[in-house]
Amino acid sequence: MTQDLRITKGNETKDRILAASMKIIAEEGIEGLSAKKIADLLGISKSNIFHHFGSVDEVLNVIFENILDYLVKPVKSHQGPDLKVFLLFLGESIYSLSEEEKISYSVLLNFYNSCLYNEKYRAYLLKTKDEMIDAIATQLSRYSSQRKEKLLIISEMIIMTLDGYGLHFLLESDIETFEKIWTLQIDAWQSLLN
Numbered sequence: 773m774t775q776d777l778r779i780t781k782g783n784e785t786k787d788r789i790l791a792a793s794m795k796i797i798a799e800e801g802i803e804g805l806s807a808k809k810i811a812d813l814l815g816i817s818k819s820n821i822f823h824h825f826g827s828v829d830e831v832l833n834v835i836f837e838n839i840l841d842y843l844v845k846p847v848k849s850h851q852g853p854d855l856k857v858f859l860l861f862l863g864e865s866i867y868s869l870s871e872e873e874k875i876s877y878s879v880l881l882n883f884y885n886s887c888l889y890n891e892k893y894r895a896y897l898l899k900t901k902d903e904m905i906d907a908i909a910t911q912l913s914r915y916s917s918q919r920k921e922k923l924l925i926i927s928e929m930i931i932m933t934l935d936g937y938g939l940h941f942l943l944e945s946d947i948e949t950f951e952k953i954w955t956l957q958i959d960a961w962q963s964l965l966n
Contacts (some may be wrong), residue, residue, distance in 0.1 A: 786824045788814055790838070793831050798878040802832065802886050836893065839880050840900040847907040855915035859961055862908075862930065863954035866938045867947050877938050884935075904931055916965040926964055933957060 792813045796805050807818040807828055825831045846865065852858045869877060887894040908927035909920065916923065941950055 782824065785816070785820065789821055789824060789831060790835055793835060794875050794879050797835070797882050798875045802882050805832070835879060836883055836896055839876050839883070840896065842876065843880075844900060844903050844907055847904060847911065850911060855912070855962060855965060856958060858911050858915065859930075859958045860954070862934060863937070863950070863958070866934060866941055867945075867950040867954070869941070874942060878942060881939060881942070901931060912965060918965055923965075926961060930961065 789810055792810050793805055796809050796813065800809075805828060807821045810821055810828075810831070811818045821828075821831070825834065847862070850858060850861055852861060866877075883893055883897065887897050905924060905927040908930055909923040912918075912923045912927060913920070918926075937950070937954070
């Protein structure tokens with residue numbers, strides 16, 4: 773087997789391990805994740821998991837970092853024409869989740885729960901929360917002349933709202949109702965930002 777093919781197959785196996793782990797976490801929580809469960813789900817040996825990731829903790833770290841990165845990047849790179857389009861984009865990022873994205877969001881909520889007793893995950897999450905607040909505030913500054921301090925506070929309000937919105941959307945995926953609720957929320961934020 774050529775070196776390139778081995779690297780490709782190795783990366784595919786890593787991706788499969790991560791996807792299987794996310795499925796397990798979404799269904800059973802972080803405590804339900806084990807090398808045996810991952811191996812059984814994929815039909816591979818546990819040693820294969822440890823070859824690609826030194827431990828189950830390393831699998832969790834990679835998943836957590838990937839999810840958080842996945843959340844922040846689109847906000848930083850959004851190029852909407854006005855405030856309303858940006859705020860709509862944020863809401864749609866929750867109520868237009870694909871089934872795969874719903875699993876990711878469910879895993880994120882499991883990490884939130886773990887942050888209550890795991891300082892390492894808490895530090896990751898708080899760091900990413902600060903990054904997300906800053907990314908939203910930077911976007912808001914493109915559309916509003918409010919002081920940076922106020923933009924940061926409103927950005928934190930938006931983060932809190934998105935978290936609750938995501939949780940309720942996972943419980944009950946009524947897109948039409950969520951669009952109406954989000955539109956009302958946009959009106960409130962626009963009045964704060966003008």
